Amino acid sequence: MINQEKNRAKPKFILRDNLGKLAKFLRLLGYDAVLYPKISFHNVLRIAAKDRRIILTRSPKESKQTSKYRIILIKSVFYEKQLEELKGIIEFKEDYFATRCSLCNRILEPAKAEFVKEKVPKYVFENNKDFFVCKKCGKIYWQGSHFDDIKEKLIKIL
Numbered sequence: 273m274i275n276q277e278k279n280r281a282k283p284k285f286i287l288r289d290n291l292g293k294l295a296k297f298l299r300l301l302g303y304d305a306v307l308y309p310k311i312s313f314h315n316v317l318r319i320a321a322k323d324r325r326i327i328l329t330r331s332p333k334e335s336k337q338t339s340k341y342r343i344i345l346i347k348s349v350f351y352e353k354q355l356e357e358l359k360g361i362i363e364f365k366e367d368y369f370a371t372r373c374s375l376c377n378r379i380l381e382p383a384k385a386e387f388v389k390e391k392v393p394k395y396v397f398e399n400n401k402d403f404f405v406c407k408k409c410g411k412i413y414w415q416g417s418h419f420d421d422i423k424e425k426l427i428k429i430l
């Protein structure tokens with residue numbers, strides 16, 4: 273029950289295809305963020321209404337359309353600034369961080385050591401115990417030092 277309520281409070285997004293990097297970072301923060309390349313804005317509105325998603329666009333024209341759900345005009349071209357523009361709507365939460373595949377938006381699942389052994393470099397395997405896998409694209413995740421840098425950066429921005 274508590275989890276359901278948490279999910280309900282967490283906004284979901286649909287992004288225009290020139291916001292690919294922002295989508296990746298929203299997923300890294302644990303947000304459900306979809307992006308369908310080359311679809312019409314009409315279809316974006318349709319999906320947003322169906323899935324209750326906030327629309328993120330860089331087009332002032334699109335941002336003025338009427339929609340059942342919120343449309344936010346993203347002004348910057350830099351993802352750091354774009355994330356900053358979403359302050360107040362999104363936040364950094366340790367519990368959510370790196371729970372979703374940054375490539376395809378799927379929730380990650382814990383992966384057994386024997387499953388990842390042949391798939392990651394030896395030193396990575398030997399120095400980490402928790403691995404996660406995206407069941408859609410097969411990408412394997414672990415909390416390496418690269419994640420600490422990104423995490424720190426995101427905390428600072430948000």
Ligand SMILES: [Zn+2]
Nearest residue numbers: 373376406409
């Ligand atoms: Zn994936």
